[in-house]
Amino acid sequence: MISCRGVTKTYVVRERAGFFRRGVRREIEALRGIDLAIARGAFVGLLGRNGAGKTTLLKIVATLLLPTAGEVVVDGIDAVREPTRVRRKLGVVLAGERTLYWKLTAMENLLLFGGLQDLPRREARERSEDLLELVGLSGFVDVSVEKFSSGMRKRLAIARALIHRPPVLILDEPTTGLDPHGVEEVWEVLRALREEGTTVLMATHNMLEAERLPTRLLIIEEGKLLTDGTPQEITARSGAQRMAVLTLGSRPKVDEGLLVHELGGGMYSLAVPMGRLPALLAQLQADGVDGVHLVNVGIVESGLWEAFLRLTGRPFDTAAEEP
């Protein structure tokens, strides 16, 4: 459904430019040869840290941005040569809240964007009513978007992207900035789309989202795809496993391979694979006689979190600090 071959993107910026100074030219390689094939009906998550190249890749697929080199094909159509045809195949939800006309109501926004997709007005209205039902906004048809909460705007943006029944939906960080209820509401909509078989390419840096929604995950780092698979496969391949994080009131003596992180105030944290926890606790208990005491034990549930940090080169003990 979507294929990318050798896609690169280099941004050119000018540093220290002024009124009468052109500044120093600098090239930033945002994408470095992305090869990718997404099958019809797949729900693909694109996971990466800030600045990894996620949004750049999505914008290129969405025809908003021209690649420096490479080929992007959506449903058999070249996205660089025939962007208008490709745009009919895509529903796109960009990051941020300003993706709708705030002075217009929910229905007026949907009718406008339905018109931009060349839908007859009556069909656009019927489709809008269905979509507002789908995203839980049927009680807010005639309310202007400026009165909406962030979560409502995001759900309306998803409805807007679906107005012409696109075979492909592109989402850029759809839940950023939302509270847990807002996140759950958006996820509910996305789960329904997954069940319907809509092809989705979604960028995120939310581990929970990456673990729960996509059927396939791509991890991108510094413009390159690092790995590809289901969240479970990626976690298993990276050697990541469920970890226990111990908070200790003094520095313990531990075996090699276990990293101790100083938290300050005489407190230390220690991450240990679950399988080694009983032995370590026994050891600490024995050491406790000499003054080492256990303050707290927590479990790092997200194996993907750890896998991501391993793959993207962050030290493991830092991972253990995260919630």
Added chain:
Amino acid sequence: MRSLLALVRKELLDLRAYPLDLLSYAISPALAVTPYLLLARLFGFDEGLVDSVAVGLLLWYWLSTLFWGVGFGLQEEMEEGVLETVLVHPVSIFTVLGAKAVVTVILNLYITGAMAAWFFAFGVPLVFPWPAFLGLVLLGGLGVSGFALGLAGLVLFYKRVYGIGDLFEHGLGALSGMTMPAAHLPRGLWLVSRLLPLSYAIESVRRVIAGDGVGPEVGLLVGLGLAYLVLGHRLLAVAERGMRAAGTTGEF
């Protein structure tokens, strides 16, 4: 066509959000040009000349609002942050600006009605041939649209170009003979005025008022207008491609 209609409808719905703007449209343009008319009356010019000044101002006003409405049309979407969302739809940037032009014409009809009432109250009834006026506005609009598309391209590239907009609007107005026939300009400026389609539009409409009919300058008006339109179209297309290549579609 559905895209254009949807965009026009959106622009008109936007007006609903700020209803007092409609009052401003009824008053401000008239207040801006009335002093010129009163001066013409004060110095005892005959009615024909007063009409000539009025029509020059009116024509300039129509075309300058078209210039601003289209030229800065994309700036509204950029400020609202919705330009990128519009650009991922199968609608050309020229259609978006076309909708701005249609709404500008609708607003101008409203403004002209208000202006005519205003002038009438000041003892300057606008009794000139409206069909010829509107026809010449349409033809003058070709060239002005070319400048406006070029300006829209500059907006995409530089984001803020109010200075250029002012320069073009007032420069074009003065050089085209808005308040004084271009023939009275110094020779150098007169030569520049010969390159501006608006000069021929104003001269034509004044000729019609004087009862001389449409002159040969209409050919130049159309020819130059089309040339500027092609140039403006090309500049905007290049700017759009540059923006998509540079990745600045979301910047403002």
